[in-house]
Amino acid sequence: MAKYEHLPIYKGALDLAVYLEKAVSGFSRYHKYSLGADLRRIARQNISLIVRANSETDRLATLLLLRNSLEELMVGLRIAKELQTFKSLQSFIFAIEKVIQLSRQNEGWIKSLKELPEQQLVKK
Numbered sequence: 001m002a003k004y005e006h007l008p009i010y011k012g013a014l015d016l017a018v019y020l021e022k023a024v025s026g027f028s029r030y031h032k033y034s035l036g037a038d039l040r041r042i043a044r045q046n047i048s049l050i051v052r053a054n055s056e057t058d059r060l061a062t063l064l065l066l067r068n069s070l071e072e073l074m075v076g077l078r079i080a081k082e083l084q085t086f087k088s089l090q091s092f093i094f095a096i097e098k099v100i101q102l103s104r105q106n107e108g109w110i111k112s113l114k115e116l117p118e119q120q121l122v123k124k
Contacts, residue, residue: 004054009105013050016098017043023091031085035076042073046102053109063110070103 004010020043024036046069053062077096086092 004051007050007054009102009109010047010050010054012098012102012105013043013047016095016102017047019095019098023086023095026087027080027085031080031083035080035083035085039073039076039080042069042076045069046073060110060113063106063113066106067103067110070099070106074099074103 017040020039024032024040027036046066049062049066049069053059053066056062074096077092077099080086081089081092081096086095
């Protein structure tokens with residue numbers, strides 16, 4: 001299995017998951033066990049997808065799943081903001097910026113995979 005701890009996207013996803021675990025603990029009981037549980041689950045799922053993508057030879061399919069999962073997390077965070085579940089606006093801003101950062105890294109990874117065959121053809 002390939003090493004993944006060094007990947008910036010892995011570190012960012014782990015930071016976000018830990019942050020959401022702490023942030024969700026401050027949600028009201030109703031939101032903690034519904035919306036909060038979903039946010040925590042998706043954040044952990046993102047880490048799993050990153051680890052899986054790093055160890056596979058055909059990474060594109062998993063990275064596309066990660067793209068969808070990050071979008072799902074972003075929607076969940078926006079719903080949480082609208083319901084005013086975060087203790088402060090800064091908590092929401094930090095979380096959403098982390099998701100945007102992870103999405104950009106994921107898109108860069110996808111782009112690098114799509115460009116790879118073209119580069120190999122040029123070298124031959």
